[in-house]
Amino acid sequence: xxxxxxxxxxxxxxxxxxxxxxxxxxxxxxxxxxxxxxxxxxxxxxxxxxxxxxxxxxxxxxxxxxxxxxxxxxxxxxxxxxxxxxxxxxxxxxxxxxxxxxxxxxxxxxxxxxxxxxxxxxxxxxxxxxxxxxxxxxxxxxxxxxxxxxxxxxxxxxxxxxxxxxxxxxxxxxxxxxxxxxx
Amino acid sequence: xxxxxxxxxxxxxxxxxxxxxxxxxxxxxxxxxxxxxxxxxxxxxxxxxxxxxxxxxxxxxxxxxxxxxxxxxxxxxxxxxxxxxxxxxxxxxxxxxxxxxxxxxxxxx
Numbered sequence: 001x002x003x004x005x006x007x008x009x010x011x012x013x014x015x016x017x018x019x020x021x022x023x024x025x026x027x028x029x030x031x032x033x034x035x036x037x038x039x040x041x042x043x044x045x046x047x048x049x050x051x052x053x054x055x056x057x058x059x060x061x062x063x064x065x066x067x068x069x070x071x072x073x074x075x076x077x078x079x080x081x082x083x084x085x086x087x088x089x090x091x092x093x094x095x096x097x098x099x100x101x102x103x104x105x106x107x108x109x110x111x112x113x114x115x116x117x118x119x120x121x122x123x124x125x126x127x128x129x130x131x132x133x134x135x136x137x138x139x140x141x142x143x144x145x146x147x148x149x150x151x152x153x154x155x156x157x158x159x160x161x162x163x164x165x166x167x168x169x170x171x172x173x174x175x176x177x178x179x180x181x182x183x
Numbered sequence: 184x185x186x187x188x189x190x191x192x193x194x195x196x197x198x199x200x201x202x203x204x205x206x207x208x209x210x211x212x213x214x215x216x217x218x219x220x221x222x223x224x225x226x227x228x229x230x231x232x233x234x235x236x237x238x239x240x241x242x243x244x245x246x247x248x249x250x251x252x253x254x255x256x257x258x259x260x261x262x263x264x265x266x267x268x269x270x271x272x273x274x275x276x277x278x279x280x281x282x283x284x285x286x287x288x289x290x291x292x
Binding site for chain 1: 188191194196198204207208212
């Protein structure tokens with residue numbers, strides 16, 4: 001079964017009240033790990049990623065009624081997951097600090113949770129990404145790792161495509177420069 | 184030696200295995216279904232509580248009205264009057280007496 005036809009099946013199940021729970025389970029099987037990694041790349045800590053994943057799953061299940069099948073299923077899921085991940089960072093930053101100020105804390109979490117066997121270049125790439133402002137970081141991750149189109153990222157984040165392209169371009173250049181200097 | 188970004192693996196540098204994450208996703212899914220069902224169970228309870236409160240208010244209002252309808256001798260008398268007399272009674276105004284008027288009344292007595 002192709003990804004597109006599986007998505008269509010999930011949408012059909014979500015639209016049918018008697019099939020919603022089954023549809024949700026299939027959706028989580030299909031996208032659960034994708035959501036986890038998307039969140040983990042934003043919050044870095046595994047414990048925070050688990051909490052945000054749980055909240056995302058609850059919101060998806062409760063929000064099935066509000067999902068009317070307009071727009072892609074994936075972008076709806078990414079929107080919820082991104083918001084939950086950002087909520088965790090907002091709580092960490094507190095009322096008087098921006099979430100961009102969490103960069104050193106996120107770097108230290110990366111260092112403590114990265115596997116000792118991890119490739120040095122892979123870890124360096126993560127460090128480079130963590131040096132980016134949050135918005136650029138999210139756009140970079142969605143484009144580079146999740147390979148979403150700008151249209152999909154725009155739908156998931158509510159930002160316009162021009163701004164997203166600029167964000168990705170700046171992020172890419174900064175990451176490249178960081179790797180040139182640190183590898 | 185500088186490594187090109189395109190050549191770096193897109194894997195993440197963490198140790199969580201696929202199996203661990205599959206279990207995590209299953210656990211999270213079950214909890215979400217449970218939480219979703221709790222919410223849908225709570226909704227009818229909330230509706231039932233609202234209906235009960237509305238019924239109690241209506242009952243209270245009707246009992247109050249019932250009490251108002253209790254008739255005394257004056258009500259019976261007013262009910263027996265024809266409409267034109269009732270109109271006269273309702274348009275009758277009691278004039279307030281000024282102190283001087285009281286003095287005149289005393290003169291007459």
